[in-house]
Every structure is written in structure tokens, then in C-alpha cells.
Amino acid sequence: MSLIEANELHRSYLLGKKKLEVLRGVNLEVEAGEKVFLCGPSGAGKTTLMYTLAGLERPEQGKVTIEGKDIYRLPPKQQANFRNQTLGYIFQSFFLLPELSALENVMIPSLIGGKETRERATELLTLVGLGERLDHLPAELSGGEQQRVAIARALSNEPKIIFADEPTGNLDSRNGAEVMRHLFDLSDRIGATLVIVTHDRDLAKTGDRTLIVTDGKIEG
Secondary structure, eight states: OOSEEEEEEEEEEEETTEEEEEEEEEEEEEOTTOEEEEEOOTTSSHHHHHHHHTTSSOOSEEEEEETTEEGGGSOHHHHHHHHHHHEEEEOTTOOOOTTSOHHHHHHHHHHHTTOOOHHHHHHHHHHTTOTTOTTOOGGGSOHHHHHHHHHHHHTTTOOSEEEEESTTTTSOHHHHHHHHHHHHHHHHHHTOEEEEEOSOHHHHTTSSEEEEEETTEEOO
């Protein structure tokens, strides 16, 4: 059994009175330890697909199975616990809490899970080169540094799967390369599976496999 399995996923949105089909029967499998990139043109459905795989957007039809669990059939509390304990998220816009320090931002997922994680958060921030900036607020950090904080936060609970939505989209090429190096290094340390949305075909070549999303379906 694959770590992630998606079967006949359908998702649409209403734009006024018009129904826009974003996912149109997507099927895919991801094995444990893989680094899989979702590529495709803007509006193809790749971010919606990632959010649906990640337990953040319920499909209208179809199912997502992770570790043999049909995640959208779990009761809400179990689903939230499963996301917190098993999945990590990295977003293009970082989504750091502005009033919290880098260290406090990284501690959030583990605190939600009822753990005290100052030591783990400090270790992760040191590994991404921010050991001297633990007490800095997001506004005091560069874009690349903020994204490294977001990576450390995503790994704080040692998730089995990390979902990343355009993690280098707001960064220049040098910072983007640095962010991806940290993401790959840290995920390899804990044996995490990566599912990454990107429009950058060259970046996608650094993974194990690229899935091309076009018009709400995966090519091939």
C-alpha cells in the first residue's frame, strides 16, 4: 500500500453562477520517502490538489488515503490530530505569526499537540542557519529567513509527510536554492515524504518524480 493514495478526486468552485471544475477525477499514489513535485500552468489545479491531499480541502467526490486511513472520513477531532501528528505544511506566504519570535513560531505545532519543544525548535532553527536569530520577530527577518523558519516549523513534530506550496515562489534564485537545500536536508534526516507544488520545471527535476497537472487532471 502506498503512503498516499488519491482516487477519483473532484473539486469545483462557484464563480458567480458559473461552476468551475478544478479537479476532474485525479488518481495518484505517493510512496514513503519520495520527493514528488506537482507542476503545471497557473490555474491547472495543482494547489487545490495539494490542499486536498493534505486534508485541508474536502473533495466533492473521491477519497484520500494516508497510511491506510481515509482522512476525510475521520471525525473532526481525529482529523485535526492526524494532521498535527503526521503532516507538515509550508506555504508560499510563510504564514508566520507576526507577534511571535522565530522560536515561538516553530514551537506552535508541537504545543498544539501538547508537547514542550523549545529544545527541538532551537535545534531546527540552528540547522537552518538561524541559531543566532531565535528571538527575532518575522518582520526582522528576510524573506528567505522567514521561509526557513516556516520549514523548521513544518518539521517540528517530525511529520511523515510535508506538503509545500510554492516554497520558493516569493524568493530570488539564491534564497530559493538555499531554502530547498534546507528542506531536502531536514526531510532526509527524519525520512519524511515531500509533496511540493511548483511552476518551476528546473526545480522539479531535483525531486524523484514530477506529476504534471493540466486542466484538473494528471497527464499520463
